[in-house]
Amino acid sequence: MEAKKTILIIEDEPDIVLGLKDALEFEGFRVVTASAGKEGVALYCQERPNAVLLDLMLPDVNGYQVCEDLRRYDAFL
Numbered sequence: 001m002e003a004k005k006t007i008l009i010i011e012d013e014p015d016i017v018l019g020l021k022d023a024l025e026f027e028g029f030r031v032v033t034a035s036a037g038k039e040g041v042a043l044y045c046q047e048r049p050n051a052v053l054l055d056l057m058l059p060d061v062n063g064y065q066v067c068e069d070l071r072r073y074d075a076f077l
Contacts, residue, residue: 004030008049010040010066012059020053037061041069 007024011017012035021031032047034040037058044052052070056063 004028005051006030006032006047006049007051007053008040008044008047009033009053010035010037010043010058010063011053011055012036012057013055016055035059037063037066037069040066041073044070045073 005028007029009017009020009024009031011020011033014035017033017035021033024031032043032049034043037060040052040054040058054063054066058066
């Protein structure tokens with residue numbers, strides 16, 4: 001049996017997270033979530049998801065910075 005693909009959602013709006021999570025889990029994905037950018041980067045490093053859904057306007061850092069941090073992390077692997 002193939003392991004489920006993991007998707008990380010980095011989004012601070014709970015209703016959006018719930019809708020995305022429900023839809024993606026229904027389609028067979030494993031979903032992990034973070035409500036802030038720094039939390040999302042840490043979770044990304046821990047979980048190594050197959051895909052990331054990233055909000056651009058987060059409470060602590062903007063999504064562009066989060067994207068740069070994720071790319072920088074991948075460059076060292």
